[in-house]
Amino acid sequence: MKNPPRRLFSSDSIYLAVVLLPIILMIALFIYYPAVDTFGQSLTNRNLRIRRPPKPVGLANYVKLVEDDEFWEVTGRSFTVVIITLPLEMIVAFGIAMLLNQRFPGRGVVRTLTFLPWMLPGVVNGFLWGWLLNGEYGALNGFLYQFGFIQEYQYWLREPAHLIFWVTVVQTWTRYAFPTIILLAGLQSIPDDLYDAAKVDGASGLSRARFITIPLLLPSFGIALVVEFIAAFQIFDVIWTLTAGGSVGGSMNPFTKTLMLYNYELVFRDLRVGLGAALSYIILLMSLAVGLIFVLRVYNQGVQEA
Amino acid sequence: MNLGLRGQERLRLAVIYSLCAVVLLWALAPIYWVLVSSISTRQELYARPYKIWFPSQPTLESYQTIFTQGAKFRSGGFSPTAHLMGTGLRNSAIISVASAGIVTLMATGAGYAFARMDFKGKNLIFLLIMLMIPLPIWVSLIALFFLMSQLELIDTLLGLILIFVTLLLPLSVWLMTTFVRDIPSEIQDAARVDGADRWRLVYSIVLPLARPGMVAVFLVAMLTTWNNFLIPLIFTRTDDSQPLTIVLTLFIGQYEVAWEDMSAAAVVTMLPPFLIALFFQRYLVRGLTMGAVK
Numbered sequence: 001m002k003n004p005p006r007r008l009f010s011s012d013s014i015y016l017a018v019v020l021l022p023i024i025l026m027i028a029l030f031i032y033y034p035a036v037d038t039f040g041q042s043l044t045n046r047n048l049r050i051r052r053p054p055k056p057v058g059l060a061n062y063v064k065l066v067e068d069d070e071f072w073e074v075t076g077r078s079f080t081v082v083i084i085t086l087p088l089e090m091i092v093a094f095g096i097a098m099l100l101n102q103r104f105p106g107r108g109v110v111r112t113l114t115f116l117p118w119m120l121p122g123v124v125n126g127f128l129w130g131w132l133l134n135g136e137y138g139a140l141n142g143f144l145y146q147f148g149f150i151q152e153y154q155y156w157l158r159e160p161a162h163l164i165f166w167v168t169v170v171q172t173w174t175r176y177a178f179p180t181i182i183l184l185a186g187l188q189s190i191p192d193d194l195y196d197a198a199k200v201d202g203a204s205g206l207s208r209a210r211f212i213t214i215p216l217l218l219p220s221f222g223i224a225l226v227v228e229f230i231a232a233f234q235i236f237d238v239i240w241t242l243t244a245g246g247s248v249g250g251s252m253n254p255f256t257k258t259l260m261l262y263n264y265e266l267v268f269r270d271l272r273v274g275l276g277a278a279l280s281y282i283i284l285l286m287s288l289a290v291g292l293i294f295v296l297r298v299y300n301q302g303v304q305e306a
Numbered sequence: 307m308n309l310g311l312r313g314q315e316r317l318r319l320a321v322i323y324s325l326c327a328v329v330l331l332w333a334l335a336p337i338y339w340v341l342v343s344s345i346s347t348r349q350e351l352y353a354r355p356y357k358i359w360f361p362s363q364p365t366l367e368s369y370q371t372i373f374t375q376g377a378k379f380r381s382g383g384f385s386p387t388a389h390l391m392g393t394g395l396r397n398s399a400i401i402s403v404a405s406a407g408i409v410t411l412m413a414t415g416a417g418y419a420f421a422r423m424d425f426k427g428k429n430l431i432f433l434l435i436m437l438m439i440p441l442p443i444w445v446s447l448i449a450l451f452f453l454m455s456q457l458e459l460i461d462t463l464l465g466l467i468l469i470f471v472t473l474l475l476p477l478s479v480w481l482m483t484t485f486v487r488d489i490p491s492e493i494q495d496a497a498r499v500d501g502a503d504r505w506r507l508v509y510s511i512v513l514p515l516a517r518p519g520m521v522a523v524f525l526v527a528m529l530t531t532w533n534n535f536l537i538p539l540i541f542t543r544t545d546d547s548q549p550l551t552i553v554l555t556l557f558i559g560q561y562e563v564a565w566e567d568m569s570a571a572a573v574v575t576m577l578p579p580f581l582i583a584l585f586f587q588r589y590l591v592r593g594l595t596m597g598a599v600k
Contacts, residue, residue: 015504019415030472037449119583121533128336142357237535280444
């Protein structure tokens with residue numbers, strides 16, 4: 001602090017300006033400014049179908065949404081997806097993590113192949129399963145028929161009530177690799193001594209799981225649940241190709257319309273910009289709590305652990 | 307039952323391998339089936355009720371069709387999509403490689419700053435970048451659409467690259483910050499005493515040591531960009547900028563497109579991520595789990 005003016009022009013300042021200013025500018029221009037602007041628009045009745053200058057309407061859009069049955073239906077559906085997907089994913093992930101935690105020849109290859117679905121495009125995954133579940137020529141029908149589980153081909157995606165279930169199955173298939181990796185790392189960090197000591201004390205396999213494995217894995221489950229909550233809550237691509245109908249201008253399947261698809265429909269199909277902007281802020285509020293837990297964790301690791 | 311040690315080990319492996327078979331069936335069956343569908347002849351693909359699990363005459367005809375004539379309709383004739391696969395492939399490649407390259411460079415420079423330098427507002431800037439992660443993208447997306455139209459960046463590769471780089475920044479910066487922090491600082495301090503300025507330091511000492519981290523950031527960025535669907539769905543209109551994920555949904559949307567052709571398009575769309583995931587998975591896992599696993 002002895003000589004501030006000189007410090008200002010030192011090469012450190014120039015370095016910082018060159019590497020940080022573009023980042024700050026891009027984030028400000030493409031993320032934060034639009035976020036504020038979106039909020040502003042949520043307070044207007046902007047609608048691109050109607051030629052009129054948008055007028056400020058206060059919180060009318062928010063009120064309209066909250067009083068609308070469709071909004072609650074869609075919100076309920078989004079949470080249904082989350083509530084079914086999370087346990088499904090955790091069970092699959094825990095089972096696979098336990099298996100991959102064993103030592104056996106070929107484990108690396110099995111692990112690599114097991115994590116593949118997570119790294120493929122979501123729209124492809126939705127298509128893969130849509131084709132697999134196809135009622136006329138689908139492979140699942142062929143498989144079950146050949147092994148005698150069904151007497152005739154089923155239309156798996158016809159019954160509206162079943163659609164959400166299949167959406168969660170495909171979401172689980174797309175995402176289970178992440179919790180598996182987290183849980184596997186958690187398992188591998190449990191020292192063998194603990195199990196050995198428990199064995200010496202005569203603890204059964206079940207009580208070893210109950211008193212050692214599960215408690216020590218809780219933090220890993222925590223991370224996995226938060227990240228998977230965000231992923232399932234924001235589900236979009238998979239539904240688009242599995243059940244939504246797919247085509248850009250066409251109508252959207254009402255039985256699998258979740259919050260993100262509803263938001264897309266409001267803004268980019270119905271062109272009700274004000275209403276859609278309000279919805280996006282309601283979605284922000286819904287995911288804020290969970291998101292904050294995540295960012296605080298990342299932040300603590302990133303800056304303060306130095 | 308007394309099996310003896312070797313017998314017990316054999317039994318253990320037998321159980322493990324049968325469980326592995328179940329897991330691999332779950333993980334790979336859908337991928338296997340789309341591959342088979344894309345190289346099957348029509349008769350075999352539509353066989354029922356018994357499916358043909360291995361095509362007896364594998365053919366690449368569907369791939370040839372979608373690239374040269376456009377996707378076949380089930381009732382005959384072709385959809386006018388012959389050029390879309392080619393332009394889609396080109397657009398996907400340009401967008402993902404350019405975004406990944408740019409974000410890797412930016413994140414390396416910033417990562418060094420956050421890991422090794424002290425400056426005013428450091429924590430605040432870092433927090434502002436990281437706050438993007440839990441922010442549902444829709445909050446920005448709606449007004450961003452109008453901003454991009456004003457800037458005349460809708461339906462351009464440049465517009466997509468700018469958006470992707472911005473969206474990739476938080477994860478990339480976070481990763482590079484932790485990677486640089488893991489490099490022993492003694493070497494850098496020594497160079498600093500010798501009077502090397504920051505640029506020289508980053509270029510000649512940090513870059514070579516941070517290379518595995520940069521590869522991870524690049525591959526993760528490339529994969530996420532290639533796989534993304536929502537951004538091009540909103541910001542593209544024509545074959546000038548539509549990537550493969552969009553082209554694939556155009557096929558799916560047209561309900562009469564033949565399944566073998568859609569399968570071929572799906573295989574082309576997932577091939578690069580598939581190969582990267584197969585051969586560079588270590589890097590991806592490290593990058594995509596954000597250091598939750600060390």
